[in-house]
Amino acid sequence: xxxxxxxxxxxxxxxxxxxxxxxxxxxxxxxxxxxxxxxxxxxxxxxxxxxxxxxxxxxxxxxxxxxxxxxxxxxxxxxxxxxxxxxxxxxxxxxxxxxxxxxxxxxxxxxxxxxxxxxxxxxxxxxxxxxxxxxxxxxxxxxxxxxxxxxxxxxxxxxxxxxxxxxxxxxxxxxxxxxxxxxxxxxxxxx
Amino acid sequence: xxxxxxxxxxxxxxxxxxxxxxxxxxxxxxxxxxxxxxxxxxxxxxxxxxxxxxxxxxxxxxxxxxxxxxxxxxxxxxxxxxxxxxxxxxxxxxxxxxxxxxxxxxxxxxxxxxxxxxxxxxxxxxxxxxxxxxxxxxxxxxxxxxxxxxxxxxxxxxxxxxx
Numbered sequence: 001x002x003x004x005x006x007x008x009x010x011x012x013x014x015x016x017x018x019x020x021x022x023x024x025x026x027x028x029x030x031x032x033x034x035x036x037x038x039x040x041x042x043x044x045x046x047x048x049x050x051x052x053x054x055x056x057x058x059x060x061x062x063x064x065x066x067x068x069x070x071x072x073x074x075x076x077x078x079x080x081x082x083x084x085x086x087x088x089x090x091x092x093x094x095x096x097x098x099x100x101x102x103x104x105x106x107x108x109x110x111x112x113x114x115x116x117x118x119x120x121x122x123x124x125x126x127x128x129x130x131x132x133x134x135x136x137x138x139x140x141x142x143x144x145x146x147x148x149x150x151x152x153x154x155x156x157x158x159x160x161x162x163x164x165x166x167x168x169x170x171x172x173x174x175x176x177x178x179x180x181x182x183x184x185x186x187x188x189x190x191x
Numbered sequence: 192x193x194x195x196x197x198x199x200x201x202x203x204x205x206x207x208x209x210x211x212x213x214x215x216x217x218x219x220x221x222x223x224x225x226x227x228x229x230x231x232x233x234x235x236x237x238x239x240x241x242x243x244x245x246x247x248x249x250x251x252x253x254x255x256x257x258x259x260x261x262x263x264x265x266x267x268x269x270x271x272x273x274x275x276x277x278x279x280x281x282x283x284x285x286x287x288x289x290x291x292x293x294x295x296x297x298x299x300x301x302x303x304x305x306x307x308x309x310x311x312x313x314x315x316x317x318x319x320x321x322x323x324x325x326x327x328x329x330x331x332x333x334x335x336x337x338x339x340x341x342x343x344x345x346x347x348x349x350x351x352x353x354x
Contacts, residue, residue, distance in 0.1 A: 016270030
């Protein structure tokens, strides 16, 4: 069963094959959570989205048509759309005090701590991006999908994907550079 | 040459996809790599994009929790015990299903015809009288009255029970 294609596994899932469910999760759950994490900015929301995605797989497995679409692309599309829906719903209820703070506290001497802080700052900068730019970066840069797959998932042209990626990366550079300057200034004043 | 690219296009590729050739569009990858090897400006663009790539790589990926995997396994579809495996349908069966998607009308029509014939056959060979068998004319009238009062009584019962 390890060598079975995704289509074959989905067919087995529809018949209630537990091993096929486990194998499908082994192949795709980690990547689904990773995509949702880039989009949502926290692990709890990411796991909720991934759960919803896989519950849809369980529910619709008997209606899956092999060869009509690539399973992993379909999975990315469902996950991306669920994230975008959640983000749109959250937009009206975001508390300004809960927004991620790009300027962090003074970093500790430990290099691990610095790496954690850099990660937190970059993740916060990603969350500042418009949702579709963030989705393009998540799908193309982090998930490693081709520009045609990313275009298919976001239902735009390849040119539009390039534009979303360029604007997203430019915005990230600005956000991270501004933060770096502010961090340096805060260090100078505290010294 | 068709596979040569301009500095402008190279810049657009690096701006969008970053410094790693693995992320560049496949159709332009070879030309872009050749351009990068021959242009100082291209290398400068790559260095700037590489710094952002490194920052993006710092964001960690957490593995899914065991609780999530357990919840999903608990919610997975289950096989129905003893359910027969679906048999492949013949071409004839496919044709029949296309013509009568809800089944052939021959079956209910046949069942109706059979029940009518049975009713006629039973009626013709026996004289069935459940109520009036062996009764005189007077008794017959009294039995009819009882039946009528019995039929009307159900209207009165609820009122009696409510008293």
